[in-house]
Each structure stands twice: as structure tokens, then as C-alpha cells.
Amino acid sequence: xxxxxxxxxxxxxxxxxxxxxxxxxxxHQMDIKLLNQMGAEFKKRFADKNINKILTxxxxxxxxxxxxxxxxxxxxxxxxxSQSINLDGEMYVAEVESFTHKCKNNVxxxxxxxxxxxxxxIIDDFLANxxxxxxxxxxxQSSGATVEGIGIAIEKGFQSGGRIIRNLGFQLESLAxxxxxxxxxxxxxxxxxxxxx
Amino acid sequence: xxxxxxxxxxxxxxxxxxxxxxxxxxxHQMDIKLLNQMGAEFKKRFADKNINKILTxxxxxxxxxxxxxxxxxxxxxxxxxSQSINLDGEMYVAEVESFTHKCKNNVxxxxxxxxxxxxxxIIDDFLANxxxxxxxxxxxQSSGATVEGIGIAIEKGFQSGGRIIRNLGFQLESLAxxxxxxxxxxxxxxxxxxxxx
Numbered sequence: 001x002x003x004x005x006x007x008x009x010x011x012x013x014x015x016x017x018x019x020x021x022x023x024x025x026x027x028h029q030m031d032i033k034l035l036n037q038m039g040a041e042f043k044k045r046f047a048d049k050n051i052n053k054i055l056t057x058x059x060x061x062x063x064x065x066x067x068x069x070x071x072x073x074x075x076x077x078x079x080x081x082s083q084s085i086n087l088d089g090e091m092y093v094a095e096v097e098s099f100t101h102k103c104k105n106n107v108x109x110x111x112x113x114x115x116x117x118x119x120x121x122i123i124d125d126f127l128a129n130x131x132x133x134x135x136x137x138x139x140x141q142s143s144g145a146t147v148e149g150i151g152i153a154i155e156k157g158f159q160s161g162g163r164i165i166r167n168l169g170f171q172l173e174s175l176a177x178x179x180x181x182x183x184x185x186x187x188x189x190x191x192x193x194x195x196x197x
Numbered sequence: 198x199x200x201x202x203x204x205x206x207x208x209x210x211x212x213x214x215x216x217x218x219x220x221x222x223x224x225h226q227m228d229i230k231l232l233n234q235m236g237a238e239f240k241k242r243f244a245d246k247n248i249n250k251i252l253t254x255x256x257x258x259x260x261x262x263x264x265x266x267x268x269x270x271x272x273x274x275x276x277x278x279s280q281s282i283n284l285d286g287e288m289y290v291a292e293v294e295s296f297t298h299k300c301k302n303n304v305x306x307x308x309x310x311x312x313x314x315x316x317x318x319i320i321d322d323f324l325a326n327x328x329x330x331x332x333x334x335x336x337x338q339s340s341g342a343t344v345e346g347i348g349i350a351i352e353k354g355f356q357s358g359g360r361i362i363r364n365l366g367f368q369l370e371s372l373a374x375x376x377x378x379x380x381x382x383x384x385x386x387x388x389x390x391x392x393x394x
Contacts, residue, residue: 029310030273032266059255063263063273069229076227076260113226 001035004153004175005190014181014188018156026153027125038175039071042121042151045173046072049148051121053077054142057107057132064153065123071119077113079136082106092142094135106136109143113190116144125154126150127174130161130170137170154178157191200234201350201372202387211378211385215353216241220336223350224257226323235372236268239318239348241270242370245361248318250274252311254304261350262320269318274310276333279303282329290340291332304332306340313341324349324371327358334367351375354388 001009013021025031051072056065057079065076082105090111097104114120120140127133133150140147147170155162155174165172177191219388222228248269253262254276262273279302287308294301301303311317317337324330330347337344344367352359352371360371374388 023307024309025272028274028277028307030263030266030275032270032272035263036267058279059259059275062259063275064255066227066229066232066263067267068235069227070264073229075229076263077225078227078260080225082257110220110225112221123253187365 001190002175002193003127004034004039007031007034008154008176008178009048009188012188014183014186016183018158018181020156020178020181020188022154026064030063032067035067036070036154038064039068041175042068042123042173043071046121046149046151046171047078049119049121050173051119051148053114053118053120053145054123055079055109055120055136056123057081057136060126061124068121068123068151074121077109079087079139080108081132082108092139094138094142096131096135105135107132109137109139111143114140114143116143118143118145119148120145121148122150124148124150125153126156127154127161127165127172128156129161130159130164133161133165137168149173151175198387199238199372199390201231203394204228204231205351205373205375206385207387211380213380214356215378216380217351217353217375217378217385219351223261227260229264231333233267234261235261235348235350236265238372239320239370240268243318243346243348243368246316246318246368248316248345250293250311250317250342251320252276252306252317252331252333253320254278257286257323258321261322265318265348271318274306276336277305278329279305279372289336291335291339293328293332302332304329304336306336308340311337311340311342315340315342316345318345319347320349321347322350323353324351324358324362324369325353327356327361330358330362334362346370348372 029166149171152174157177159181345370349371354374377386
């Protein structure tokens, strides 16, 4: 197990309905030392990529993205989520449908902050069905920028988002891929990955 | 002028209606080096305080809080904003009224992450009328924890939030206090502060 898998086993809580609560260290309270370890690991996994910007989405992606950005020495742009568009200036907007919440949301980034010169690493805390991520990819592509890679903390491997994104040819690196959970025992089953950490 | 005031003059945009846009470096695109300078400055200003946790509020406070947290070597908790309460577990909830948006919002923190043992530094990007900040203070006090200080990037000194919070006896440190703006010339007038930086 790597450092993140170990932490998930130690402090994650499995709930009925394939819910994994990691709010004590990742997405409500945030362990900054852990985020730094994640930053170092992403830097290793994307070592051959020339990345000049990190893109994430509010809210829980922002903290991770900012700490990861220190390892790449680049700025962060965070996309806003909104059900209606009410930002001034020219915006890239992707309409994404949420499977979980059964509603449509707009993912929005100001055109000032993404252009064809940008080489983007997308960072987020969770990947399940991948709706938000598909919106972010769509936005990067609308701007003419390049998606150099996607770094995710925890992927729910039993949902389709990861497979779809990899099938599209993106380098998607998830530090922990959960292939199954058992709410009655609290057990979490991780997919084996090759990374030696 | 300090480093943040200089950056605001360089890259901030004054709009009609006392709007100051700093989205190119602070709250849409984020300059991580600048956030690190802010972290170092807050560490200096709160040097005599024994801080073990940083509290902020989604979304634009999170990035600043995480980088500032590295300077204090403490975890971050971010409060969630919601018009309805739909989080499981026991929550601290403060209902705050927004002057700008003319609506009521709940500021929510899980009870697991704040207790009477905590000495909290509250961090946010903007302070104007101070509604969100009042909600955060209310939550810290509900938990029995102590507000050791409040660190703000940009305070709109011509609105009442800062005065109210200081009148209540809190150590409120705003790295830049804007006392006025002129949309026709783009000029920004800062309050003079004693800090030698």
C-alpha cells in the first residue's frame, strides 16, 4: 500500500451505498503534510511533462491543487460550478450532467486564464463517474490548451469515470483506486498499481 | 506599499460599484508564490499566538488557507456554504445573511473538526461586510475553541466588516486595506498600516 492507501485504511470510513468518507484528512479537514506527499508523487508521475498550469474545480480540489502546484512551480486556476451563468467577461462554459445529483451544472473558467499556450495538469480529489472531469477536459480543449495529464487522489474504480478517461488516451494517475468497499466490515479493496512507493 | 498592495495596483481591476477584480492572482487564478508571501507575513503578524488549526470557507479561501497552513504547520478546515443542510453527522451551523446577495446562507463545519482544545486562525481572501466571517467566528465559539486571530488578504475598509470585528476585540490582520477606489481612473487608495514590509 502507498501512503494514501494507508491513510484511507486508517482514517477513511466506509458507509452504505459505496460512500467513502475521507473528510478528516482530504476534503473537509485537510492534512497539508499529506497533500505535500501527494504533490511529490504527482511530480514524479508527470516528470516527463512540461506543465505550466494546474486546473481544478471548486471546492475540494482547490487545496490539493495549490499544494501540488508548489511541486510544479506553476499557478492554479480553479473552475467554478454554477447552475446559472452570472460572471462577467468571456467564459469557457461546459455543461455537465451529474449522475449523483441528477442535475445539470455549468463548469466555468474565464477565458483570460487558459489559452493555446497552456500545458495543463488537471487535479481533483475524487473521480467516480467523471462528470466534473469531463467538463474540465472540455474546457481545456475549447481554449486550445493541452491536457498533459490528470492527477486524482481517490478513484472509485468500480465506477466508469476512470475507464472512460483512460480510453480517451489521457494519462490519468489516481493515487488510490478503490475497487470495492464493504460497509459491514469497513474493508476497502484497492487496485494494485505498479508505482513503487 | 507592501507586496500585496503592489500586486493589487499592478494586476487588480477597479470596476463600477466599488468592485475590485483580483481574479488573475487571488481568487480564480492563484499565484502560489504570492500566497506563500502572504503565509510568511501572517506567520510574522501572529508570531505570539499558539495556533493549531486554520479555518476558512469555500471556495476562494481554501487555496490561501492551505498555503498559509504550511507556514504554521497545522491542518486546515474549510466551512461549507449551503442554503440547505444536507450533511450527515453532527454539524456546527451558523446562519448568515448576505448583504450582497440578499439571501441567507448556512456556514457549516462538522463537529468532529473543532473542539475546545483548538486555537484557530481564520483565513479568508476578502472582508467587506463580514457576514461570512461572523459566521465562522460564531462556529468557532459554538465549539468552545478559541479564535486566536483573523488573517484577510484584502479588506474593503469603506465597508463595515473590519471595524465591527476589531470592535469585538479580535486581532484582525488585513494585508491590504482598500479605503477607496475610482473606477474612472482605476486608482486604489490603501489605508496606511504600521507593518514594516
